[in-house]
Amino acid sequence: EAGVAQSPRYKIIEKRQSVAFWCNPISGHATLYWYQQILGQGPKLLIQFQNNGVVDDSQLPKDRFSAERLKGVDSTLKIQPAKLEDSAVYLCASSLGNRGADTQYFGPGTRLTVL
Amino acid sequence: AQSVTQPDIHITVSEGASLELRCNYSYGATPYLFWYVQSPGQGLQLLLKYFSGDTLVQGIKGFEAEFKRSQSSFNLRKPSVHWSDAAEYFCAVGPNQAGTALIFGKGTTLSVSS
Numbered sequence: 001e002a003g004v005a006q007s008p009r010y011k012i013i014e015k016r017q018s019v020a021f022w023c024n025p026i027s028g029h030a031t032l033y034w035y036q037q038i039l040g041q042g043p044k045l046l047i048q049f050q051n052n053g054v055v056d057d058s059q060l061p062k063d064r065f066s067a068e069r070l071k072g073v074d075s076t077l078k079i080q081p082a083k084l085e086d087s088a089v090y091l092c093a094s095s096l097g098n099r100g101a102d103t104q105y106f107g108p109g110t111r112l113t114v115l
Numbered sequence: 116a117q118s119v120t121q122p123d124i125h126i127t128v129s130e131g132a133s134l135e136l137r138c139n140y141s142y143g144a145t146p147y148l149f150w151y152v153q154s155p156g157q158g159l160q161l162l163l164k165y166f167s168g169d170t171l172v173q174g175i176k177g178f179e180a181e182f183k184r185s186q187s188s189f190n191l192r193k194p195s196v197h198w199s200d201a202a203e204y205f206c207a208v209g210p211n212q213a214g215t216a217l218i219f220g221k222g223t224t225l226s227v228s229s
Binding site: 003004031033035040041042043044045048050055056058091093095098099100101102103104105106107108109 | 157159221
């Protein structure tokens with residue numbers, strides 16, 4: 001079974017530029033999460049989708065971050081404009097359902113460096 | 116507030132020695148608890164999870180964890196560490212208040228010495 005796919009794996013941009021990350025969840029997984037992992041910290045949720053609807057985006061900095069999950073499959077996370085503090089690993093995860101006990105499967109992440 | 120504390124930032128264990136990684140949580144109800152491992156350049160891999168039943172949970176790679184409600188703890192253990200266990204370990208609690216996302220601790224880096 002293929003895992004969660006993410007691209008690109010690495011990205012370096014200047015501050016105030018824009019960037020986009022792509023995630024393809026495990027086939028059949030209805031729930032998709034984007035987490036931000038800053039160096040030395042644990043992952044923190046940015047946004048949760050259930051199919052193509054948003055369940056929780058309370059911690060998404062909406063003035064610069066946006067995300068969509070068209071057709072309830074792939075998802076894109078965008079940052080515009082980027083700030084230095086956005087340097088982090090962006091992890092995508094998916095789960096079969098939306099129960100708290102459902103295992104979340106993580107992709108390898110996209111490491112973003114903002115200069 | 117929901118939170119997870121991993122008191123040890125970095126632990127070094129000799130190969131073949133036993134391991135215990137500590138995790139304390141703050142949660143308003145009975146939580147679902149998870150341990151994930153992250154190797155360099157890799158995503159998070161689930162080691163084990165607890166959501167009900169027997170408080171001693173067995174996971175992959177020879178790991179186990181014990182849920183202690185009275186201590187709000189979910190410590191991870193392994194009787195004999197292998198060099199390949201060197202990685203970063205994250206304890207997580209869920210679901211969060213708004214959805215089913217996980218709340219992670221800051222992680223513990225495990226080094227294994229020969």
